[in-house]
Amino acid sequence: MTSKETILADTESPVGATVRRFDLLAKAVGQSASSPDDSPLSRASSLPQVLGPTLDFADVSLILGRTTILDKVTFQVRPGSVHALVGPNGGGKSSLIKTLLGQMPHQGRLSLQWPGEPGTISYVPQALEFDRGLPMTVDDFMAAMCQRRPAFLGLSKNYATAIGEALERVGMQDKRKRRMGALSGGERQRVLLAQGLIPPPQLLVLDEPMSALDEAGIRVFERLLGDWRAAGITVLWIEHDLEAVGRLADQVTGLNRRVLFDATPQQALTPERLLTLFSTHPRSLA
Numbered sequence: 571m572t573s574k575e576t577i578l579a580d581t582e583s584p585v586g587a588t589v590r591r592f593d594l595l596a597k598a599v600g601q602s603a604s605s606p607d608d609s610p611l612s613r614a615s616s617l618p619q620v621l622g623p624t625l626d627f628a629d630v631s632l633i634l635g636r637t638t639i640l641d642k643v644t645f646q647v648r649p650g651s652v653h654a655l656v657g658p659n660g661g662g663k664s665s666l667i668k669t670l671l672g673q674m675p676h677q678g679r680l681s682l683q684w685p686g687e688p689g690t691i692s693y694v695p696q697a698l699e700f701d702r703g704l705p706m707t708v709d710d711f712m713a714a715m716c717q718r719r720p721a722f723l724g725l726s727k728n729y730a731t732a733i734g735e736a737l738e739r740v741g742m743q744d745k746r747k748r749r750m751g752a753l754s755g756g757e758r759q760r761v762l763l764a765q766g767l768i769p770p771p772q773l774l775v776l777d778e779p780m781s782a783l784d785e786a787g788i789r790v791f792e793r794l795l796g797d798w799r800a801a802g803i804t805v806l807w808i809e810h811d812l813e814a815v816g817r818l819a820d821q822v823t824g825l826n827r828r829v830l831f832d833a834t835p836q837q838a839l840t841p842e843r844l845l846t847l848f849s850t851h852p853r854s855l856a
C-alpha cells in the first residue's frame with residue numbers, strides 16, 4: 571500500500587484532502603434541555619473499515635501579533651487512534667486545530683500521512699454561531715453542509731438517505747423539520763455531530779463535542795466514538811471532561827501553549843501532571 575504525505579506550509583490547508591469545515595467559531599451554546607430519545611444506541615450501524623492518516627506536528631508555532639499562541643508544539647497522532655487534546659482555557663487547543671485546517675498560519679512542520687490517496691477530513695466545531703431567527707430547518711442545515719446543490723432546492727436523493735442515517739445515529743431523525751433556532755444546545759450539538767458523518771471521514775477533528783450534550787447525548791457520542799475507533803478512523807478530540815478522556819482516549823496530549831505531556835491516559839492523567847497543566851497561565855510560561 572502506498573503512503574501519501576501532505577505537508578502543510580504556512581496558511582495552507584491539507585492539499586488534496588477534502589476538508590469540510592465551518593468558518594464560524596462561536597460563543598458557547600446553552601445547556602441542553604433533556605432529550606430522552608437515545609434509541610440509536612440500540613440500533614447502532616457499523617461503519618465501513620478505513621485507515622485514517624497519521625498526523626505529525628513538529629515544532630509548530632503560531633504567533634499572532636506579539637503573542638505566542640503555540641510554541642514549538644510537537645506530537646504525533648497515530649492512525650486509527652482516538653487522541654485527546656486537553657488543557658486550560660486559552661491554552662491554544664482550538665488554534666492548533668485551526669492551524670491544522672489551514673485557517674491560521676503556522677511555523678514549523680505539520681504533515682498528514684495518508685495510507686493511500688488523501689481522504690476526507692471532517693470537523694465538528696466547538697459551537698455554532700448563527701441567527702436563531704433564520705428559517706433554516708435541520709434538513710436545510712444538513713443539506714447546506716453536506717451537498718453541493720443549494721439547500722433551497724431541497725435534499726438530493728443521494729444525500730437524503732445519508733443525511734437520514736446520520737440524523738438517526740445521533741437521535742435527531744424525528745426533528746428534521748425543526749428550525750435550527752428552536753433546538754436546544756444539546757440538540758444542535760447532535761446535529762453538528764451528524765454533519766461530521768457525511769461523507770464518512772478518515773480523519774475526524776472534534777472541538778469539545780460533549781460540551782452541550784445531556785446524558786442521552788453523551789451516550790450517543792460515546793457510541794459514535796466506539797464506532798469510529800472500530801472503523802479505523804483517526805480522531806483528534808479536544809475535551810475538558812478528563813474522566814471521559816481517561817475512559818475513551820488511546821493517547822492524551824496536554825497543551826498549554828506548548829506540549830506539557832503526551833502519553834497514554836493512565837500515564838498522562840496523574841494529579842501532578844494535571845496540576846502543572848491547569849495551574850499555569852499560558853502567558854506566564856517563559
Ligand SMILES: Nc1ncnc2c1ncn2[C@@H]1O[C@H](COP(=O)(O)OP(=O)(O)OP(=O)(O)O)[C@@H](O)[C@H]1O
Nearest residue numbers: 634637639657658659660661662663664665666696
Ligand atoms: N484570531 C485570534 N487573534 C488573536 N488571538 C487569538 C485569536 N484566536 C485565538 N486567540 C488567542 O489564542 C489563545 C488560545 O485560544 P484558543 O481558542 O486556541 O484556546 P483553547 O485552548 O481552545 O481554549 P478553550 O478551552 O477556552 O476553548 C487565547 O489567548 C485566544 O485569545
Ligand SMILES: [Mg+2]
Nearest residue numbers: 663664665696
Ligand atoms: Mg477552544
